[in-house]
Amino acid sequence: MREPExxxxxxxxxxxxxxxxxxxxxxxxxxxxxxxxxxLAGLVDWRMDGLLSRIRVATLHPDQxxxxxxxxxxxxxxxxxxxxxxxxxxxxxxxxxxMVYGLGPKARYDGQRYREVARNLLQTLSSMTVAEVALQLxxxxxxxxxxxxxxxxxxxxLVAVKRKGLSVPKALCFIEDLESxxxxxxxxxxxxxGR
Numbered sequence: 001m002r003e004p005e006x007x008x009x010x011x012x013x014x015x016x017x018x019x020x021x022x023x024x025x026x027x028x029x030x031x032x033x034x035x036x037x038x039x040l041a042g043l044v045d046w047r048m049d050g051l052l053s054r055i056r057v058a059t060l061h062p063d064q065x066x067x068x069x070x071x072x073x074x075x076x077x078x079x080x081x082x083x084x085x086x087x088x089x090x091x092x093x094x095x096x097x098x099m100v101y102g103l104g105p106k107a108r109y110d111g112q113r114y115r116e117v118a119r120n121l122l123q124t125l126s127s128m129t130v131a132e133v134a135l136q137l138x139x140x141x142x143x144x145x146x147x148x149x150x151x152x153x154x155x156x157x158l159v160a161v162k163r164k165g166l167s168v169p170k171a172l173c174f175i176e177d178l179e180s181x182x183x184x185x186x187x188x189x190x191x192x193x194g195r
Contacts, residue, residue, distance in 0.1 A: 006170055007170065008173070010176060022132070026095040029135075052100065079102035082101070082121075084099055110144065117138045118137070122154075131170045132169065134174075137176065152191070
């Protein structure tokens with residue numbers, strides 16, 4: 001197989017490693033019923049002084065006045081399917097932009113929905129023309145998709161977007177737990193011809 005048209009690396013879901021990353025965009029998947037946020041969303045929420053939690057509270061309880069959430073600049077974000085919230089992280093994270101990507105309700109999320117979200121997410125990234133993207137694959141574990149399969153589906157959708165003549169990121173940083181990283185990297189190496 002010829003040289004891949006993108007580079008990739010893996011980092012664990014830990015703030016120290018996330019702080020060492022750089023890039024155009026950090027993509028954070030979020031279920032609408034994941035309150036408070038967990039996983040990568042939970043780490044980013046903690047780092048950004050509860051920003052995602054404040055947005056969720058403002059969305060779920062718009063009629064409640066809470067002095068701790070006054071001055072919230074971002075609007076409501078329900079995290080419905082394919083809903084996007086894009087903002088600059090300022091001094092909190094080393095990325096130019098952050099995109100929270102809605103996955104809808106966790107109970108309705110399955111392997112088919114994972115594939116659709118991966119496709120839609122990649123088309124969104126194509127329209128943004130971002131070169132360096134860090135992301136956690138969107139909800140594969142709650143959907144019951146094995147790590148190898150999740151990676152396979154994502155790369156299949158990436159190739160499909162590329163074949164349409166659309167732009168894809170040149171560098172991908174997968175933010176996943178260590179056990180999943182090993183399985184995903186093995187699958188990527190197989191896809192790229194054993195390298």
